[in-house]
Amino acid sequence: MRHLYLMRHAKAKQPRGDMTDHQRPLRKRGKRQAAAMAPVLRRWQALEGKTYVSTAARTRETFDEIAAQLPDRTLANPVHFDEALYTFDVEALLAWLTALPDGAERVLVIGHNPALIEFACWLNDEVPPSLPTASVLHFTLPDTPWSSMNQGCAELVGHLSPEEASYALFKRRAPKPPAHKDDTASRIHAMLEHQYRMIRALEPGVIAGVDPEFLHQYRVNLRRSRAVGESLRSVVKVPGLKKQLKWLKHCARATSDLRDLDVFVEDLSNTSPPLSPGTREGLKQWLQGCQREHHQALCQQLSTSEYVEQLQGWQRFIVSDEVVKALSKFTPKRSKAVLDERIARHDEDLAALALDAPDTTLHELRKGLKRIRYLADLMPETPKPFVSELKHRQRLLGDFQDLCTRQVWLDAFCASADNDTRQKQECSQWRAALEKPKRNLRKDVLALAPLAEVQT
Structure with missing residues (x-):
């Protein structure tokens, strides 16, 4: 041939x-x-x-x-x-x-x-x-x-x-974000429509799989769409929204492992982990094999008629009369009440957090914090220092989750029958060593003040 x-x-x-x-x-x-x-x-x-x-x-x-x-x-x-x-x-x-x-x-x-x-x-x-x-x-x-x-x-x-191979080149032709609107309902509506256009525009770059930033931005827009929808649903009733959000969650989850692999492989190339050159290369090649498998599975999903129909259904939904009517009820007073409730719940979870708490407890704390952040972003009156504090906490908990994810992939490498015994031993030692930076991040999270104090 x-x-x-x-x-x-x-x-x-x-x-x-x-x-x-x-x-x-x-x-x-x-x-x-x-x-x-x-x-x-x-x-x-x-x-x-x-x-x-x-x-x-x-x-x-x-x-x-x-x-x-x-x-x-x-x-x-x-x-x-x-x-x-x-x-x-x-x-x-x-x-x-x-x-x-x-x-x-x-x-x-x-x-x-x-x-x-x-x-x-x-x-x-x-x-x-x-x-x-x-x-x-x-x-x-x-x-x-x-x-x-x-x-x-x-x-x-x-x-x-080139626009499918490089996200930096794609940005020049990407859908432009909506202009700022003082009206909350119009702003949310424009945001959802923009995110839909971005998802569709990013798909060719995701399928090409050359620049991992396409996948990251695709995932971000899926998750933001879902977060905006969840924030809307927490404030007002929207018939049919729960089903749509469930599908968006499914699409975002399908990208999780591949995104984690992209980050891990990039970090291996840019940092010096405590591994011998041979083990580092063996781990990298194994991770890249996993990348190819997950990328192929994602491409198959994006090529199905069901995916296209569901996504078009989401577009029709966000411009439907039900959503327009619900957005008219999304008042600052209602939003503030839900935001205060979420902050109080976060502070309770933070106060109950212990240094030896399971990793999943911190992951749940991060999820709750993200819900606060997304709702706060929909409210233009939110103070900038409060938003900055939310970002800081997200970075802390995000770094913790990245370390946990790295341990998961190292465990999978060590469990693979095809990998070299010496390489497995080195990776197992690295996996154990990651507990120290995780513990330091736990201490940083425990030292955080209640969000209610920062808000005021």
């Missing part, structure tokens, strides 16, 4: 003065686009075969930005710059490709539209209708000579744009 990767150059500047089209350099955004696609090309093994690049300045610079992101700054094979690829004609591109040597099993072409997209459509009529700058298409072809390529002979196995 042969692999063909078609990549359009990144965003380039428009020609000025006597600059020719061939001389057009990349814009700053184009350089960021190209750099963002380097992890995609590595994951797809596109850089392990033959790389052919048009001689235009913008295609050369696209390749340079990709190469600069490689860990060892080297390629498996030298790159070839070919003047014949500086073409916009599909027939010329086809003639060039059919002349490739039969020994080339993986070929990456960095070239130009419309030749690339027209050729892609010739290979497979199910390709996307456009090929944005720095986007890549991955095809597999039969293991026959390149000269025998015929129309419709390829299978499209992947396609990605």
Whole structure:
């Protein structure tokens, strides 16, 4: 089986003065686009075969930005710059490709539209209708000579744009947050609609799985939607809301393990845990295997018709007459009464907390604190120092939960029959050592003053 990767150059500047089209350099955004696609090309093994690049300045610079992101700054094979690829004609591109040597099993072409997209459509009529700058298409072809390529002979196995590979690039085109509204009902309504749009816009990046920030933001918007709905439900009655919130909770839970794995793998790469290099690498590879399994399961869920129908049902629900009517009753007086009740319950739980309390007790304290925070965020009159204190407490309890989660995955690694005995022993020792920072965080939580005092 042969692999063909078609990549359009990144965003380039428009020609000025006597600059020719061939001389057009990349814009700053184009350089960021190209750099963002380097992890995609590595994951797809596109850089392990033959790389052919048009001689235009913008295609050369696209390749340079990709190469600069490689860990060892080297390629498996030298790159070839070919003047014949500086073409916009599909027939010329086809003639060039059919002349490739039969020994080339993986070929990456960095070239130009419309030749690339027209050729892609010739290979497979199910390709996307456009090929944005720095986007890549991955095809597999039969293991026959390149000269025998015929129309419709390829299978499209992947396609990605920079905005799906990099959250930083996605933000530029992300749905804009609603303008601040003085009316509470209008503000909540706009917030729910914005979160729905964000969830849908983030889905391609979640499925691509290149930048974990997509999953994090997807999860945040799901949980915020649910939190806003729960806050609304705690103040006024909304028929049908309980069922909708249950589904949002299910969707958010489906992301939990994958998000925890993303954080753990990133921390392993950025810190120096008390592990030997071999054990660290063994643990990392095992965690990455778990990542792939959980990501595949999440992608399967997002591709089901049930998921799409449920999410569209949530959109219809938040614009329904029932929700609009309920929001009209969401008064500051009612909200304040519920907030005070939650604060009092939090202070009771905090006062009853002991240094040897089970981990789950602190997790429940964190959940209650989040409900306070979300409700407080819906009330513009909430004092800023109070919100800052809520954030501080969330960070403390969040750090505690992260340590507990790390212990859970270390336990799972040690319980796996496939892992090395010495590596298991080292991980078990690290797991035990995490009890000390957990205990320090417990002491910090126990030293917190009652929230009611901070509120006043």
